[in-house]
Amino acid sequence: MKYLLLSYTPAAAWDAAGADTPSDEALAAFAAYQEFAQELIRSGELVTTEGLGHPAVSATVRKGPTGVVATDGPFAELKEVLASFAVIDVASHERAVEIVTRLVDLMGEPVEIRPIMGEEFAA
Amino acid sequence: MTPHVEHLLRVEAPQVLGALVRRFGHFDLAEDAVQEALLVAARTWPDEGVPEQPRSWLIRVGYRKMVDLLRADQARRRREQEAGAVELGLGEADRQPPPPPETDDSLTLLLLCCHPALSSTSQVALTLRAVGGLTTGEIAHAFGVTESTMGARISRAKQQLAQAGARFIPPTDVDRDDRLAAVRQVLYLIFNEGYTATAGEELTRVDLVQEAIRLTRMLRAQLPEDAESAGLLALMLLTDARQAARTGDDGLVPLVEQDRTRWNPELIKEGTALIDAVWARREVGPYQLQAAIAAVHAAAASPEQTDWPQIAALYLWLERLTPTAPVRLSRVVAVAQAYGPDRGLALLDAVNRRHGLDSEPLTRHRERAVRAHLAELTGDLATAARLYREAAALTDNQVERRYLLDRADRGGRHC
Numbered sequence: 001m002k003y004l005l006l007s008y009t010p011a012a013a014w015d016a017a018g019a020d021t022p023s024d025e026a027l028a029a030f031a032a033y034q035e036f037a038q039e040l041i042r043s044g045e046l047v048t049t050e051g052l053g054h055p056a057v058s059a060t061v062r063k064g065p066t067g068v069v070a071t072d073g074p075f076a077e078l079k080e081v082l083a084s085f086a087v088i089d090v091a092s093h094e095r096a097v098e099i100v101t102r103l104v105d106l107m108g109e110p111v112e113i114r115p116i117m118g119e120e121f122a123a
Numbered sequence: 124m125t126p127h128v129e130h131l132l133r134v135e136a137p138q139v140l141g142a143l144v145r146r147f148g149h150f151d152l153a154e155d156a157v158q159e160a161l162l163v164a165a166r167t168w169p170d171e172g173v174p175e176q177p178r179s180w181l182i183r184v185g186y187r188k189m190v191d192l193l194r195a196d197q198a199r200r201r202r203e204q205e206a207g208a209v210e211l212g213l214g215e216a217d218r219q220p221p222p223p224p225e226t227d228d229s230l231t232l233l234l235l236c237c238h239p240a241l242s243s244t245s246q247v248a249l250t251l252r253a254v255g256g257l258t259t260g261e262i263a264h265a266f267g268v269t270e271s272t273m274g275a276r277i278s279r280a281k282q283q284l285a286q287a288g289a290r291f292i293p294p295t296d297v298d299r300d301d302r303l304a305a306v307r308q309v310l311y312l313i314f315n316e317g318y319t320a321t322a323g324e325e326l327t328r329v330d331l332v333q334e335a336i337r338l339t340r341m342l343r344a345q346l347p348e349d350a351e352s353a354g355l356l357a358l359m360l361l362t363d364a365r366q367a368a369r370t371g372d373d374g375l376v377p378l379v380e381q382d383r384t385r386w387n388p389e390l391i392k393e394g395t396a397l398i399d400a401v402w403a404r405r406e407v408g409p410y411q412l413q414a415a416i417a418a419v420h421a422a423a424a425s426p427e428q429t430d431w432p433q434i435a436a437l438y439l440w441l442e443r444l445t446p447t448a449p450v451r452l453s454r455v456v457a458v459a460q461a462y463g464p465d466r467g468l469a470l471l472d473a474v475n476r477r478h479g480l481d482s483e484p485l486t487r488h489r490e491r492a493v494r495a496h497l498a499e500l501t502g503d504l505a506t507a508a509r510l511y512r513e514a515a516a517l518t519d520n521q522v523e524r525r526y527l528l529d530r531a532d533r534g535g536r537h538c
């Protein structure tokens with residue numbers, strides 16, 4: 001079954017001046033993460049994963065009194081913003097938690113696990 | 124900044140801008156962000172070396188700058204209690220196939236900068252900045268205006284684009300031909316601005332002639348099948364080939380008096396080959412005709428060897444496509460050269476009766492000068508001297524005025 005993993009980061013971290021020159025620590029963590037991702041690709045459990053653009057380059061489309069409008073920026077101002085996502089396909093909920101535990105241990109930032117409902121739950 | 128870095132930034136600028144705009148929209152902010160990224164690169168690369176992937180580096184830094192600009196923008200808007208919302212038309216989906224990853228955005232950018240919502244001065248300024256990668260200061264210097272004036276012009280142009288709802292999409296729409304014509308016109312304007320502003324003693328850092336040629340080469344690379352774009356490039360090369368012979372100690376040297384050994388043979392060769400290649404396609408347009416005329420001139424080792432009947436025929440063709448006063452007058456000159464001054468004067472009288480070249484501001488002074496020259500050739504020196512003085516009184520260009528008065532005096536001495 002599939003799970004959507006949502007990785008959040010503090011809004012302030014996006015704006016760190018040093019984002020283009022990561023610390024050695026961050027680089028080491030990222031290398032370990034990539035190794036782990038390769039492992040999941042080999043096991044067939046990683047479906048896809050992508051990083052996301054800054055909320056500032058997002059747009060939100062809403063229905064308003066005058067019709068549908070697009071507004072620059074995210075849906076709401078948040079302290080923590082969605083920074084990346086992954087879709088995994090695993091045998092059980094426990095396995096999903098196990099994978100994410102390792103991810104969080106490596107990367108340090110919180111990850112939300114959302115079950116992807118699939119056909120059997122569709123109305 | 125080293126020439127290598129400078130060249131690299133010039134070439135990469137439109138690609139970086141294209142990548143940001145295609146992904147995030149906001150042409151106006153993206154353009155500022157790219158300028159900032161270019162400045163950072165110009166500051167750091169000469170010391171630290173050029174990164175392995177300069178384009179990716181510039182895109183990353185540009186993206187970061189863009190985020191900063193957008194956040195400032197959005198914060199300001201929230202303060203102003205204004206949503207900055209765009210109403211969406213829920214019409215038919217305008218599906219664009221995703222462009223290939225290694226796409227070249229320069230043509231899309233050119234078309235955007237030459238958008239019909241903009242005045243031609245705005246089109247020129249925006250093209251030089253967004254596609255040419257020139258700084259506001261460089262463009263201001265090239266046009267002899269202050270940096271703040273040019274900055275305001277560019278900002279206004281970007282706002283107008285946003286208001287016009289101009290979108291960054293590859294040209295597939297019906298008005299593509301009109302839009303391309305606008306692009307060619309803007310490039311030719313840039314070229315002429317550089318070519319006629321012969322402030323010879325002051326070498327500007329930005330050579331608009333070379334910039335126009337560079338951008339037109341880029342246009343041609345994007346549209347190898349487009350005969351008029353090739354014609355425009357050929358016209359520029361053949362015109363630029365005469366640059367060194369155009370000015371002498373006492374100002375402008377007319378074509379027939381130029382020292383042809385000072386013409387640039389490489390440029391003539393390239394320009395002639397270009398026009399010859401597209402001429403065969405029989406999709407002739409005004410730029411190809413002007414290039415063909417320039418090529419005929421270039422083929423003559425001396426003025427006497429010029430094939431004037433052919434030039435007269437080409438001008439007749441050009442006049443049918445673009446019936447403007449300057450073109451009509453040029454045809455008169457060619458006919459006079461080909462078939463004698465009497466025939467030229469007769470044609471000039473006939474054209475004046477129908478189109479009034481002698482009262483048209485664009486041709487008023489040149490009409491007098493041409494008539495004076497033809498009168499001189501028929502031996503009527505008194506009339507020639509009078510007409511040269513009339514022509515001199517009608518021009519604002521000091522160099523040209525000196526030349527005309529000099530001709531008047533020379534004629535007068537023969538009397």
